[in-house]
Amino acid sequence: MRLEILDLGGNFLNNSIFSSLADLTSLKALHFNQNRLNGTVNVQGLELLRDLEELDLRGNQIYKFVFPKVFKGSRKLNALYLESLKNIDGSTLLESLGSISSLKKLDLSYSNFRRGTMTTQDLILDYSSLHISILQIVGAFTSLERLSMKNCKLSGILHHQGVPNFKNLKFLFNISFFQMITPMAALEILSLSTCGLTGTLLNQGLCKLKQLKELYMNNNDLRGTLPWCSANLTSLQLLD
Incomplete structure (x- = not known):
């Protein structure tokens, strides 16, 4: 049987879970929400998941992703859910996702950023607390078509010359x-x-x-x- 959807939400898994994914090559959706992934996460285990389209990591505390130098996996990955990140550097996180060239939807709602370049079409920052300067970085997303900032709490001042x-x-x-x-x-x-x-x-x-x-x-x-x-x-x- 070809496994296409794997839901491991709420199982208290840690960063090492990605190293055990090599045999699940048929996966299209992978859910690791509400686990214990934190800090810097090495996702080399995604290298062989060529058909993966959706990755759900909500409720973890990931600051940065580390990919292999030549990353050929997950070329179909178009949706990444990372809601509820707390007190992290948004620039470091977004830059670490630059290897996922296929990404179209990035959900960072309910997050709290200290202060993000990559390509995405759909960016969700609902209910987040962030410094207004992050919009200058978001403005550099040349393919961005949809930006959602429902009930955001913005701090800081955006001068006219800094309008994205x-x-x-x-x-x-x-x-x-x-x-x-x-x-x-x-x-x-x-x-x-x-x-x-x-x-x-x-x-x-x-x-x-x-x-x-x-x-x-x-x-x-x-x-x-x-x-x-x-x-x-x-x-x-x-x-x-």
């Missing part, structure tokens, strides 16, 4: 500072739901989003009308 250029971003969820919006020319979906917005909604770059198709602003304390320039949003199909 998310030129390929199409989906942005729940981010509450408008100074980032202007460079996002490709943005198609913008959710500002439950962002604590109050008063009158000003332009602040919103009307330059010519490709915007969906705009969500529910669960805020906004008053008045939309900016007059919102008539420029000719692609808008849904407003909530």
Whole structure:
């Protein structure tokens, strides 16, 4: 029988588990959530898992991944779940994942970063605490299309010259500072739901989003009308 899904969540496994995966070459999904993986993790055992598509490591405390110098395994890996990381250097973690060129979805929600380059299309930072400077690093993700930051706690100041250029971003969820919006020319979906917005909604770059198709602003304390320039949003199909 070819084993395609292996779920070892909540079994108190440690970093050495990756060294015992060599015979599971047919795996497509591997779940190690809520175990005792921590610190620097050597994932040489993934070398032979050529069909692996999903890796779930939620609830562990991994600071860094170490891959073989010439890493040929897991070329199909497109989803990596790393939620609930606490007090780690986001730059070191993200840079260590650079060997996974196929990665499309990276979930780092409920994490707390001290201060991240790699390629991914879908980055999730929901309910995380992070310094605003990490957005400059995220802005360098040239293939990033979807960024979710629901209920994030941001600290620090992002000066105008440091605003990242998310030129390929199409989906942005729940981010509450408008100074980032202007460079996002490709943005198609913008959710500002439950962002604590109050008063009158000003332009602040919103009307330059010519490709915007969906705009969500529910669960805020906004008053008045939309900016007059919102008539420029000719692609808008849904407003909530």
